[in-house]
Amino acid sequence: MELHDVWFVLIAVLWTGYFFLEGFDFGIGILTKLLARDRKERRVLINTIGPVWDGNEVWLLSAAGGTFAAFPDWYATLFSGFYLPMLAILICLILRGVAFEYRAKRPGEKWQRNWEHTIFWTSLVPALLWGMAFGNIVHGVKIDARMEYVGGLGDLLNPYAILGGLVTLALFTFHGTVFAALKTVGEIRARARRLALALGAVTVVLALGFLIWTQADTGNARTLVTVVLAVVALVAAIGAIAAGREGWSFALSGVTIVAVVATLFLALFPNVMPSSLNAAWNLTVTNASSTPYTLKIMTWCAGIATPVVLLYQGWTYWVFRKRIGTQHIADAQH
Template identity: 80%
Template sequence: MELHDVWFVLIAVLWTGYFFLEGFDFGIGILTKLLARDRPEKRVLINTIGPVWDGNEVWLLTAGGATFAAFPEWYATLFSGFYLPLLLILVCLIIRGVAFEYRAKRPEENWQRNWEQAIFWTSLLPAFLWGVAFGNIVRGVKIDADMEYVGTFFDLLNPYALLGGLVTLTLFTFHGAVFAALKTVGDIRVRARALALKLGLVTAAIALLFLIWTQVHTGDASSFVAMVIAVVALVGAIAAIRAGREGWSFALSGITIAASVAMLFLALFPDVMPSSLDPEWSLTVTNASSSPYTLKIMTWCAAIATPLVLLYQSWTYWVFRKRIGTQHIADAQHHTADAH
């Protein structure tokens, strides 16, 4: 296997890690409006991700940086062609981070409610737009012979990509509901479990349609195997949450995300960004990659740094593994020390 193939796999792994971790992160943000009944319950939900949300976003920075270094042509075409949706995602992530930090700085109800609204919308929009972006990457976009995107913003809003957005939105919200059930106690845990079951059924219907469409459009035997794993894992996650086994459900919903990302990348390979104008103009792992020397240096750096990052992040989740509930909120109106 050539180094550019290795880095294609590594980038797929980085996106898998990002969607697995930031997936339930976005889901919790959406659930602050769908699940929480009052301000203490919103604080409980926010506190479940308080110590980890910013660490989860590191995976996005790493995936973007790896793409820039390993496949500069891919990075240039992707970020110029998808400028508006990616800019909107970036703005949402910035506002979302500020909302987490500033929400508890003042006790006024309007202040906190406005930041809670920001958390909801800046969780919902990226959860949808990431699916739209990856749907377009797999489907193919208008790339000319100079490796430049020549389509418009509205070309990205096609039925397949929009369906992909609905899949990531529902799947991340389901993932977040399972995480909420796993991390909370009391009535909110019971309601999170019930909501997760409903979300799981909706997700299964939408995801099955999208995965089959992907397989028919550009799949092969390997992507079919990944699709089967994703479907079986999602069914298992729904069955586990119905049985009250939140831990198993969370693991299986994570496998669903991992297998779905794997399917998209397997369906994409050896392209990294297909051209819908002419297959000969597609960006591939060969014509979009950096020099072998650059990839070699990157491989050594990744081999040293990656295990350290994984150990640190695993330790963080272990330290903050306990369940929480409204009884752990000392004073919902006056106590402003949200977990972070």
């Protein structure tokens, strides 16, 4: 296997880690409006991800940075062609981080309510746009012979991409609901389990349609395996939450996310960004990659840094592993 193939796999792993971890972050943010009934319950939900949300975003930085260094032409075409959606995601992520930090800085009702609205919308919008972005990447966009995107914003709003966005939105919300059930106690946990069943049914329908479309359009024997795995894991996750096994349900919803992302990258390979104008103009792991020497240096750096990141993130989750409930939230002091 060539180094550019290795880095394609590594970037796929980084995006998978990001969607697995940030997926339930986005889901929790959306649940502050769908599940929480009052301010104290919203504080419970936010506290479930409070110690880990910023660490989860390290995976996005690593995925984007790895793409920039290993496949500069892919990075340039992707981030210039998808400039407005990517800018919207970036603004949301900035505002979302500010909202987490600033929400409790003042006791005023209006102040906290506005930041809670911000958390909801800046969680929902990226959850939708990431699916649309990857849907367009796999489906193909208008790339010319100079490796430049020549389409417009309207070209990105095609049915396949929109369905992909709805799938990630539903899947991340379901993932977050299971995480809420896993991390809370009391009435909010019971309601999270009931909501997960309803969301799971919607997610199955959307995911099944998207995965069948992907398999029919760009699939192969390898993607067929991951498609089946994704559907089976999602159905099993719903069954596990119905049986009150939140840990198993969360693991299985995570497997679903891993299988869906694997399906997209397996359908993409050896391309990194297909051209809908001419297959000869596709960006591939070969023509879009950096030099072998650059990839070699990157491989050594990744081999040293990645275990460190995994260790400190694993330690963080271990330290903050216990459930919380409204009884753990002190009343606001005015």
